[in-house]
Amino acid sequence: MHAEDVNAVLSTRRERGIELAKEALLADRSSLAWQAFAACRVADPEAFFLAKGAGAKDIEKAVQYCNTCDVKTLCLLYAVASHETFGIWGGMTPRARRALRSRIKNAHRMTTDILVP
Ligand code: SF4
Numbered sequence: 001m002h003a004e005d006v007n008a009v010l011s012t013r014r015e016r017g018i019e020l021a022k023e024a025l026l027a028d029r030s031s032l033a034w035q036a037f038a039a040c041r042v043a044d045p046e047a048f049f050l051a052k053g054a055g056a057k058d059i060e061k062a063v064q065y066c067n068t069c070d071v072k073t074l075c076l077l078y079a080v081a082s083h084e085t086f087g088i089w090g091g092m093t094p095r096a097r098r099a100l101r102s103r104i105k106n107a108h109r110m111t112t113d114i115l116v117p
Contacts, residue, residue, distance in 0.1 A: 018034070021033035039069035
């Protein structure tokens, strides 16, 4: 088998694995199957769980790292659904996730008000 073929097979398996991890998370919001595909698996955890007083550069570095991650959306979904209060998850700080959660709640409330008489 040629190297390109091997890479194609591995890529397809990875995509399928991520799809299965997504299904697992949707079925059970505590599922961590997506972490098998996390870019940060080989990174220093302290780069994502920053010490108090960490600067904007440190945050931006972590966010940029997340932007290369194949499971960024699943990571963010997990963190928001699990009320993770520490660390960078899915490229978002705890404050940004709180704001996102609030927007989702408001949108849900407005949608319910409009659609449910
Ligand atoms: S999005 Fe960031 S924190 Fe989440 S798994 Fe990927 S690299 Fe790690």
